[in-house]
Amino acid sequence: SQTIHQWPATLVQPVGSPLSLECTVEGTSNPNLYWYRQAAGRGLQLLFYSVGIGQISSEVPQNLSASRPQDRQFILSSKKLLLSDSGFYLCAWSKSFLGRGVPGELFFGEGSRLTVL
Amino acid sequence: QKEVEQDPGPLSVPEGAIVSLNCTYSNSAFQYFMWYRQYSRKGPELLMYTYSSGNKEDGRFTAQVDKSSKYISLFIRDSQPSDSATYLCAMSGDKLIFGTGTRLQVFP
Numbered sequence: 001s002q003t004i005h006q007w008p009a010t011l012v013q014p015v016g017s018p019l020s021l022e023c024t025v026e027g028t029s030n031p032n033l034y035w036y037r038q039a040a041g042r043g044l045q046l047l048f049y050s051v052g053i054g055q056i057s058s059e060v061p062q063n064l065s066a067s068r069p070q071d072r073q074f075i076l077s078s079k080k081l082l083l084s085d086s087g088f089y090l091c092a093w094s095k096s097f098l099g100r101g102v103p104g105e106l107f108f109g110e111g112s113r114l115t116v117l
Numbered sequence: 118q119k120e121v122e123q124d125p126g127p128l129s130v131p132e133g134a135i136v137s138l139n140c141t142y143s144n145s146a147f148q149y150f151m152w153y154r155q156y157s158r159k160g161p162e163l164l165m166y167t168y169s170s171g172n173k174e175d176g177r178f179t180a181q182v183d184k185s186s187k188y189i190s191l192f193i194r195d196s197q198p199s200d201s202a203t204y205l206c207a208m209s210g211d212k213l214i215f216g217t218g219t220r221l222q223v224f225p
Contacts, residue, residue, distance in 0.1 A: 006160075030225045041217055042217060043121075043123075043126065043205070043215045043216055043217040043218065044161075044205065045217035046213070055130055090160050090161075092160070098209060098213050101151040101210070103148075103168065103209060104165065105166070106153075106161075106163070107123050107162075108160030108162065109160050110158075110160055111158070111159065111160050113158070
């Protein structure tokens with residue numbers, strides 16, 4: 001069966017510090033991978049998605065970047081965190097690429113709660 | 118106007134009650150409609166998924182879509198404390214959009 005792991009679960013970082021959140025998927029190959037941010041009152045906001053190794057698409061211009069160094073690994077990074085980067089970050093995968101009228105299920109990780117002080 | 122509107126709640130009901138959760142949308146391109154359930158400090162998980170207007174039932178859960186009114190609902194019968202969670206609607210067409218979620222509390 002497929003599983004998705006995301007870490008760290010919680011972190012508190014000072015403004016201006018770097019960030020690295022990691023996500024790995026097991027039990028499937030060539031997954032479509034996504035990073036979402038969930039903020040209170042704003043729902044799930046798609047930040048990045050990837051349909052293959054080294055292929056990253058950004059949905060929202062911001063202080064963050066993403067990389068996919070391996071087929072089942074997705075990393076969210078920042079060189080200098082801002083207060084506004086605080087939130088709950090969710091990694092997800094799907095079998096088919098979603099969002100262009102294609103139905104399917106997103107499988108989410110447990111999330112990473114980031115607090116920037 | 119947001120493409121998807123969802124009342125954030127919280128909605129507090131006694132055990133055994135019928136719960137109605139709703140979303141409205143404005144984008145006519147949406148064709149697929151989903152409900153995700155998210156327990157506290159966890160990622161969302163897909164609960165139900167529908168395509169056409171009408172009802173779809175799965176145990177105590179019924180998803181209803183009215184494309185003419187751009188309105189979708191999730192009904193929970195005989196609600197249980199274990200149903201306490203945030204419920205997010207999601208819609209897919211030219212893009213995939215999530216609602217902000219409605220927090221539901223079912224008390225014993």
